[in-house]
Amino acid sequence: MSHLFRVGVIGAGRVGAVLAAGLRAAGHPVVAAAGESDASRRRAAELLPGVPLRKPSDVAREAELLLLTVPDDMLPNVVKVLADSGALHAGQVVAHTSGRHGLAVLAPAAAVGARVIALHPAMTFTGTSVDLERLHGCVFGLTAGADERAIAEGLVADLGGRVTWVPEEMRTLYHAGLAHGANHLVTLVSEAMGLLGAAGVDDPAGTLRPLLDAALDNALAHGDAALTGPIVRGDVQTVAAHLKDISANAPDTVPSYVAMAWATLDRAVTDGRLLPIRAQAIAGVLSAYGDRRVLSPRVESA
Known part of the structure; x- marks a missing residue:
């Protein structure tokens, strides 16, 4: 003490x-x-x-x-x-x-x-x-x-x-890391529950909890290697279908989905898990919905 x-x-x-x-x-x-x-x-x-x-x-x-x-x-x-x-x-x-x-x-x-x-x-x-x-x-x-x-x-x-x-000079960056991880996670999860609710799922929180628990544990333990889903698999048509239905049913969620999809695409390209032709195709889909006029340098050089 x-x-x-x-x-x-x-x-x-x-x-x-x-x-x-x-x-x-x-x-x-x-x-x-x-x-x-x-x-x-x-x-x-x-x-x-x-x-x-x-x-x-x-x-x-x-x-x-x-x-x-x-x-x-x-x-x-x-x-x-x-x-x-x-x-x-x-x-x-x-x-x-x-x-x-x-x-x-x-x-x-x-x-x-x-x-x-x-x-x-x-x-x-x-x-x-x-x-x-x-x-x-x-x-x-x-x-x-x-x-x-x-x-x-x-x-x-x-x-x-x-x-x-x-360090004194790193306080703001330290805090940004925490806010980006925790505060934006709340927004992300709330939007995900909204999509499930719009899809007719009767218990969005209960449906997400096991998945999110596993994803968080895996991400904290393994970083980008824990990434799964349509972008890292190169499922272009699935990403396009997602955005079509989100636009129709929850348009306010489109900007955050597109922003996170861009970031996910960048990271999947960087660690070599996504073929260049697939990365370019997904970038084309995202460009149709977002205001990112220029491809990420990582994706562009893939």
């Missing part, structure tokens, strides 16, 4: 309330929280019972470890306002949970002597007690100076997580 900090959290949203509850379960006293919305207040009542809700500046003044769990675009202003108001102090640990931002956004806190950490959980949160179990084994993307590394690692250990260190 790391040193026990008096914890304050500004932004009692899905992430903040859960992380504060996790630290509290590890023995860190949570002394105050700030959250303005009704949803934040409900989360605080459920996950942090007995913790008073206060103004952000009051939370900051009372905390030895201040968690800033506000949206990315709000974070720079929140840090500046807290620093300018004198709510931050030397020796205090100030950690944010943004995936995109590193330590630069915490410069106003560092300027008054605070010890700054970027601590991002690579997890999607519901803002309920279900998330507490998900913290165990969760990877945290950390960025910290040499003197704060041990503190950051200790906090992750207390939450039951695992550490990956992310």
Whole structure:
């Protein structure tokens, strides 16, 4: 267990309330929280019972470890306002949970002597007690100076997580990888369920679950080698038929299907699994539906 900090959290949203509850379960006293919305207040009542809700500046003044769990675009202003108001102090640990931002956004806190950490959980949160179990084994993307590394690692250990260190200049790319994989997966799966529903399948989620579980496991274990389906097989007529029926029944899904089909085609060509003549034929089908006017260099040279 790391040193026990008096914890304050500004932004009692899905992430903040859960992380504060996790630290509290590890023995860190949570002394105050700030959250303005009704949803934040409900989360605080459920996950942090007995913790008073206060103004952000009051939370900051009372905390030895201040968690800033506000949206990315709000974070720079929140840090500046807290620093300018004198709510931050030397020796205090100030950690944010943004995936995109590193330590630069915490410069106003560092300027008054605070010890700054970027601590991002690579997890999607519901803002309920279900998330507490998900913290165990969760990877945290950390960025910290040499003197704060041990503190950051200790906090992750207390939450039951695992550490990956992310260089300051790579924070945005790190976050893009997570968002592209997780956020766009939700969109993709929702659209797939919509297609199955339109096809008359009575349980789209139950139909997809075994397939998606297997595909995800295989992709994580084997990367592109796990790819199956009509594009890697070179089934030109199947891809064309897909697009014809999607256009007729779920036209809003055409752009994402075409975009992902282009990306899949590129990768199938790169690893040599698709014959050049088939790749060109599929590219011709996709070009009729998408706004990609020029063939991918990979496909064009196949």
